[in-house]
Amino acid sequence: MVKKPAPDVTRRSEKSRRAIYDAALALVAEAGYPKTTVEGIAARAGVGKQTIYRWWGSKADVLLEAFLDLGEQVARVAGQEPYEIPDTGDLAADLKDVLRATVDELLDPRFGAPSRALAAEGVVNEQLGREFVGKLLEPQLQLYVDRLRSAQTQGHVRPDVDPRIALELFVSPLAQRWLQRTGPISYD
Structure with a gap:
């Protein structure tokens, strides 16, 4: 070949x-x-x-x-x-702002339909899944991790908290609900 x-x-x-x-x-x-x-x-x-x-x-x-x-x-x-997460010195407010922007994006048909299609197809198409995660999701997720590490350095997050696990705990429920359409997503 x-x-x-x-x-x-x-x-x-x-x-x-x-x-x-x-x-x-x-x-x-x-x-x-x-x-x-x-x-x-x-x-x-x-x-x-x-x-x-x-x-x-x-x-x-x-x-x-x-x-x-x-x-x-x-x-x-x-x-x-x-890709940018603000650092105003108020970690909770910064993360809430970013999550609200994420909800807005997921509800916007310009973003929601192709994002859901790529995420779903990435489950069965291994190469696409790797590219989707590598080119889109991972860079965005790494920004959260970096922001959490910055907050640790400033003493706003305990040093024993793993930033990646913390990120997954507050982003995953939103992503799961949106992807599987188990209920409406909102700021609440």
């Missing part, structure tokens, strides 16, 4: 790339992940499906890249770094 070379991302047309991202995000929000196809993305974006396969290996790859790009765009418009 001949291994094909990695796509040259510098040859991508910005206009086509944007159209493909927009089409992938819109289709997954409208039809769900299982009904979103490379053919559907290509038709909606006004490109040939060979263009998509030249740049990405699958619809999951397109959607992941489009989703990461969306997060960066929204952060830029808001004048924020894509």
Whole structure:
């Protein structure tokens, strides 16, 4: 089996790339992940499906890249770094603000549908799961860990608390409820 070379991302047309991202995000929000196809993305974006396969290996790859790009765009418009947790000196207030922003994002259809689709597909598609965690979830989770370590250094969190376990204890219930739709998510 001949291994094909990695796509040259510098040859991508910005206009086509944007159209493909927009089409992938819109289709997954409208039809769900299982009904979103490379053919559907290509038709909606006004490109040939060979263009998509030249740049990405699958619809999951397109959607992941489009989703990461969306997060960066929204952060830029808001004048924020894509991933940032404030450090006002009040750990509880800072974490509440970030969790509220997370709830807002999860309830926003632009983010909620593709995020849920990628998380669910990542369970059965091991490669996508690793990329989703590595490129999106882990960088965000590491920011919480870093913020908790900073609070430990300042004496606001006991030194014997493992920041990663603490993070998982207050983020996981929200994520679980949202992913499995076991009830509405809110600030409460």
